[in-house]
Amino acid sequence: MRNSKIKVFTIAFTLIFLLGSLSTFAQGDKKSSAILEAMSKKYQQIKSFKAVFTYTPKGEKPLKGEATVKGMKFRLKMAGQEIFNDGKLMATYIKETNEVNLQDADPTAGGDLDPTKIYSAYKKGFKYVYLKEKKEGTKALDVVELTSTNKSSQVDKVEIEVNKADKSINAWKIFQKNGQEVVYKVEQFQPDVNVADSFFAFNTKQYPGVEVVDLR
Template sequence: MRKALVAMALLGSLFANAQNDKRAATILDAMSNKYKTMTSFKVAFTYINEGTKETLKGDATVKGTKFRLKMAGQEIFNDGKIMTTYIKESNEATVNNYDPKEAGDIDPTKVYTIYKKGYKYTFLEEVTEAGKAYEVVELTPEKKDSKVAKLQIKVDKKDKSVKSWKIFQRSGQRLGFKVDSFVPNVKVDDKSFAFDASKYKGVEVIDLR
């Protein structure tokens, strides 16, 4: 289960930093600008491991620098200062100070905004699915030692929302994420981004601060 979140983690780092193709840049900038105008959002997604055929559901709620991510029996709370990872199977919560640099790989607040360094990008193709047109952009890491060979992002041509993305690892593994639903500007209490031990009976809290 934990490797599923690791796969999710690649999402944040893979959107990071790109350059080159003008059409790809236009698509990515439009996509990024769309999400930056939102005060908050909630996204439900499906994770797919094409090799093992493993399929998992997850969701994330984001508000500014705060987020709450659920997937594969794990839940990550971040209130902008403290980040807590709760594992349901062991009923254990690990608490750390929030470091944007260290949390970048699993930080959904950065997914749509950190694509401007470290990756080259090109427009790949335009496809039509269920009557809708999508533009596919391919990101390639500049670092030769990256575990990721490339990332493909599918963006709705009309409203610039992300439909899906696929990660190609150098090991041959392919991981996909598909957006099932997206709600912009959701009403969410800031308290929901902080872990409340009283709501988890018998939880063991490991404070690493």
């Protein structure tokens, strides 16, 4: 039960920050490439950020999540769990059981889905194509479809909505190979937040009676 919960949580989180390092060339048409490059450039200039989002599994009600990222450090709260990563140690706290699982932070383990390598994983493991333009209130959005080229990936494809005006991500929809679908929508985004490094480290004193499971 413990491993299953961690796995589901980690997949959900990493999908939210689906876009990672600019290490390889991608496969896509010129229009979609230009949109994704502009979006990626925007977010790479941000040193830290805090994001509030909703995620809605198909057929279910929207749920809320919150993430803070600073360089290689991150902290995420979602689905009754919270991940702390200070760049050296990753702690996954499970509220229901009041336990925390400790692991060494491996910067290569996340691969394309590393949440600290934001907004450009389309550069590796995906091919993409421009789908359409759509309206949401007063916002004009470009919709780009990313299809996974990694046979071992649990993700089949992703549809990303990019705001034409400021190149920010408005929402995205994940299609998994098992048929599951989840829609993520950015509700609030605060760039360059002032946050101490200690915020990303799990402090047992703040969680009375917590059971520590050291998996290192």
